[in-house]
Amino acid sequence: MGRRFPGTGGGGGGGAGGGGGDLGEFNEVRMFKCYGTYTWTKPSNLKAGSRIRVYVWGAGGCGSDSGTDIGRGGGGGGLAIKYIDESALGSTESITIGTGSSSTTGTGGTSSFGSHCSASGGNSGGQTGANQGVTGYGIGGLGIGGDINRRGGQGGIGYNGGTSNAGGGGGGSAPGPSGLKDGHRGGNASSTRSAGGGGGIGGHGGDSSSYLGGGGGGSATSAANVGESHKANGLGGSGILGAGGSGGTVIYTYASYGGSGSGQGTSGEGGAIIEPNQIIFGGGGGGGGHAYTQSTYQTIVNGTSGGPGAGGGGIGEHNGTAMYAMAGNGGMLGGGGGGAHYMYAGYGGNAGGGGGNGYGGGSYLGHGGEGLVIIQYRIQL
Numbered sequence: 001m002g003r004r005f006p007g008t009g010g011g012g013g014g015g016a017g018g019g020g021g022d023l024g025e026f027n028e029v030r031m032f033k034c035y036g037t038y039t040w041t042k043p044s045n046l047k048a049g050s051r052i053r054v055y056v057w058g059a060g061g062c063g064s065d066s067g068t069d070i071g072r073g074g075g076g077g078g079l080a081i082k083y084i085d086e087s088a089l090g091s092t093e094s095i096t097i098g099t100g101s102s103s104t105t106g107t108g109g110t111s112s113f114g115s116h117c118s119a120s121g122g123n124s125g126g127q128t129g130a131n132q133g134v135t136g137y138g139i140g141g142l143g144i145g146g147d148i149n150r151r152g153g154q155g156g157i158g159y160n161g162g163t164s165n166a167g168g169g170g171g172g173s174a175p176g177p178s179g180l181k182d183g184h185r186g187g188n189a190s191s192t193r194s195a196g197g198g199g200g201i202g203g204h205g206g207d208s209s210s211y212l213g214g215g216g217g218g219s220a221t222s223a224a225n226v227g228e229s230h231k232a233n234g235l236g237g238s239g240i241l242g243a244g245g246s247g248g249t250v251i252y253t254y255a256s257y258g259g260s261g262s263g264q265g266t267s268g269e270g271g272a273i274i275e276p277n278q279i280i281f282g283g284g285g286g287g288g289g290h291a292y293t294q295s296t297y298q299t300i301v302n303g304t305s306g307g308p309g310a311g312g313g314g315i316g317e318h319n320g321t322a323m324y325a326m327a328g329n330g331g332m333l334g335g336g337g338g339g340a341h342y343m344y345a346g347y348g349g350n351a352g353g354g355g356g357n358g359y360g361g362g363s364y365l366g367h368g369g370e371g372l373v374i375i376q377y378r379i380q381l
Contacts, residue, residue, distance in 0.1 A: 200283075
């Protein structure tokens with residue numbers, strides 16, 4: 001049995017658990033995904049001589065705006081994976097879930113499982129301080145004390161175009177539960193009013209140039225890069241269990257040729273499987289979005305959200321200011337999409353970095369996602 005999560009990832013209750021059959025090393029799983037401190041009580045029927053497996057992800061960093069490192073996205077939280085012998089466990093173990101950063105110069109909170117292992121949170125887009133031996137804006141956090149320790153992806157670079165032409169980078173992803181590699185970077189915003197997509201556990205967020213929003217990286221692949229010549233926003237990267245989202249389209253022509261039109265993009269498909277012997281975050285990346293102004297007329301297609309393990313799509317802008325359109329949020333472990341000036345950047349999913357904002361600060365910034373802890377173990381049936 002265990003828990004399966006369809007659709008996009010997100011927040012929700014403090015702890016969750018599930019049991020299963022007798023196949024594999026473990027037959028129970030618990031998950032903690034809201035910030036705070038919890039107590040895990042060692043089951044009285046925990047199988048003697050067995051071991052448990054713990055996954056600990058730190059919280060994500062917040063995105064920044066043009067005031068600090070030109071709108072870089074926040075870094076993803078680190079990951080520690082550790083096997084712990086039953087005999088080394090206390091009767092209770094304290095679990096801390098780090099708080100996602102909401103400050104451009106902050107750092108995501110550290111998550112931990114007792115004194116056994118922990119994972120630092122990612123740097124925000126405007127924080128260049130050392131994070132477990134590495135310095136830099138939007139650097140990802142790192143696992144500490146695990147058998148496997150991985151670093152979260154760095155936030156994508158924004159574009160410094162002043163108060164009316166700036167673009168924001170996507171948030172970095174956390175590492176995937178396989179522990180085979182570090183998290184992936186957010187997409188870069190490389191020119192006027194562009195916005196990168198959030199990183200996914202399977203690849204980086206889409207880079208964007210000239211007004212368009214990049215797609216979010218998926219749980220299986222990176223998002224493709226987009227430029228003005230594409231005339232459509234970025235597609236999300238593919239997911240293990242579902243397709244990447246489509247980018248929204250905005251068409252603007254003279255009235256005699258039919259006028260403007262738009263088509264909303266789609267969110268990343270696929271869900272998550274969290275079971276005693278299997279953890280898969282399988283979502284596709286969100287599609288990029290775009291806003292266009294002509295005189296007093298506006299057309300908006302928002303960026304869309306990524307599924308579990310995937311990043312949200314960015315939101316670009318053409319020919320206007322103060323459009324207030326929205327980038328897509330990251331699914332669990334995915335980074336939020338970036339936003340051009342006065343566009344709302346996407347929030348990171350659990351352990352994912354928030355998207356950067358080209359210009360505007362404050363409420364336009366994408367916040368980092370809260371940390372995450374998953375425990376797998378075997379009880380005597």
